[in-house]
Amino acid sequence: MSALFTPLKIKDVTLRNRLGMGPMCQYSSINGLAQPWHMTHIGARAVGGAGLIIAEATAISPEGRITPGCAGLWNDAQVEALIPINAFAKSQGAVIGVQIGHAGRKASAARPWEGGAHLDDNEGGWPTVSPTDAAFDIDGTRLHKAPRAMSLDDIAAVQADFVACAKRALDAGYELLEIHGAHGYLLHSFFTPLINSRTDQYGGDFDGRSRMMSETVEAVRAVWPERLPLAVRLSVTDWVDGGLTIEHNIALAKVLRDLGVDMVDCSGGGATPDARGSVGTRTADQVGLAAQMRAETGLTTAAVGCITTATQAEEIVASGQADIALMARQFLRDPFAAMHFAQELGADAKSQVSIPVGHFVA
């Protein structure tokens, strides 16, 4: 009996299996609006049997986008465009979630296939914000833009944007909401001492640096229905000396758990140019940290990072290292990864995928 293909209930939501697709920016939105691409991208993975699909980093405001092609949920037209996509994913048996976030000082960048460097304001970019006015790149070549250090009013406005975005996510039909607290984007940049050198109540010690994250989570939980799961993605280590460690993140996760977070999605890195990146991180390292997080917080835990095979995903779940194995790039390669994994593990593949596929080939 496969552990990976055993359903998982989180609050009132039940995943048909424990193999999920991690959030992946598609850089294919227009003014934050979903396109036919998104129906295909999400729809194919729903048809192919993914238990959970977490839609890409979706900006709470235009300035919060990483690139001009990033998804957004700051207006009602964006909600309308997402409704049929999410309804379809759900109709095919997937649980559809979304990651909402603000890119902070890493916003206003070109799409990766256009080089990924900061866009100046006269090249389609926009001014950025961060806990301080320090730019991401010390050598000034890639993400060189100096952000504006956020005022208390700026902080309150961003928190209000998170709340408005969470309400729109509900209207759009998402069943799981993930707050992006990783990869050097705004919330992570408040928490990590590598970036946050503020001296007010949003900086300094653990309580100060975690305040932005915990206040945001608390405000979002107040509008996100109790029956639906709330997740947070954390960089559970900064992968840099002097940065956040798993211990700091376990302490944060306990605070967030007590504020109503149900699940922690354990990623890593991204705060500074010398940090190991969030993509291509060795599985054993990051999954081990997820296991530690799960053991010490009791939270539903997702592991991610270089998971590509059925045996790897099965082992992660069966050994109790994580409740959910999330894959990003493997789902790009193979939208039918869940069907293929079920077949390999001897699980009932037919019951995982959509009928017109399952009847003929599962």
Ligand SMILES: Cc1cc2nc3c(=O)[nH]c(=O)nc-3n(C[C@H](O)[C@H](O)[C@H](O)COP(=O)(O)O)c2cc1C
């Ligand atoms: C094209 C692409 C886009 C990504 N976009 C996001 C994103 O929107 N939010 C996020 O938290 N991580 C993002 N990531 C990171 C993945 O979710 C994942 O954590 C990482 O790729 C490691 O998993 P993998 O080895 O299975 O690809 C992205 C990765 C890729 C390859």
